[in-house]
Amino acid sequence: MMNTLFGWxxxxxxxxxxxxxxxxxxxxxxxxxxxxxxxxxxxxLFAYGAGMSWEDAAGHLGVGLLTFVIVYVLWMSKCIGGGDAKFAAVAAVWMGPEFMLLFFSLTSIYGAIMAIAFILMRSRFLPGFMVKMDWVMRLHTVKRIPYGLALGAAGLQIYSMSGWMDAGIKLAVS
Known part of the structure; x- marks a missing residue:
């Protein structure tokens, strides 16, 4: 029962x-x-429950630390926001060395697509019904881009292929 709950x-x-x-x-x-x-x-908690070795866990934490250093420099350069930087570093911990490059490659691709979409959206007038939505107006007028969307999309895609998901399925059905 406990394995099933942990798996889920x-x-x-x-x-x-x-x-x-x-x-x-x-x-x-x-x-x-x-x-x-x-x-x-x-x-x-999840690393221990999934049976991750100490060496593998250290690798995951090392990737997160390396990512934190890189995104800190990007944040200091005002290239990314602070929330995006912190979340990217923590997401890198979960992705680990095996999926880090793929995760950030997909994040970059999704981020580029979003940047183009936002440039196009911001170059046009919004329909009347959208002007009344605060969050849509914020997206339309603020110069920043919510790269958390790209991080989230890449994270969902990569996590579905990861050992985390495999371990969860094995535990959930046991």
Whole structure:
């Protein structure tokens, strides 16, 4: 029974966090520190429950630390927002060395597509019914782009192929 519940936790927790981060950034242009900290704090619990070795866990944490250094420089250069930076570093912990490059490659591709879409959207007038929606007006007028959408989309796609999902399915059906 406990294995089944933990398995469902593995299957659902990270995808829900990625989806929440993406929607939060879309609607409020923010990814909360609390979400990033919760995601980071849950890593050791899920890593232990999934049977991850200490060496593998250290590799995951190392990737997160490396990512944090890189995104900190990008944040200092005002290339990305603080919430995006912190969430990217924590997402890298969950992706680990195996999927980090693919995760950030997909994030870059999705981010580029979003940037083009936002440039096109911001070059046109909004329909009347959209002008009344605060979040749509914010997306239309603010110069920033909610890259949490790209992080969330890439995270959902990669997580579905990861060992986390495999371990969750095995535990959920056992």
């Amino acid at each position: 936790g593995l299957i659902l927790f990270a995808p829900l966090v990625f989806a929440y981060a993406a929607s939060s950034d879309l609607f409020s242009m923010r990814i909360s520190n609390r979400l990033a900290l919760t995601f980071l704090a849950a890593f050791p």
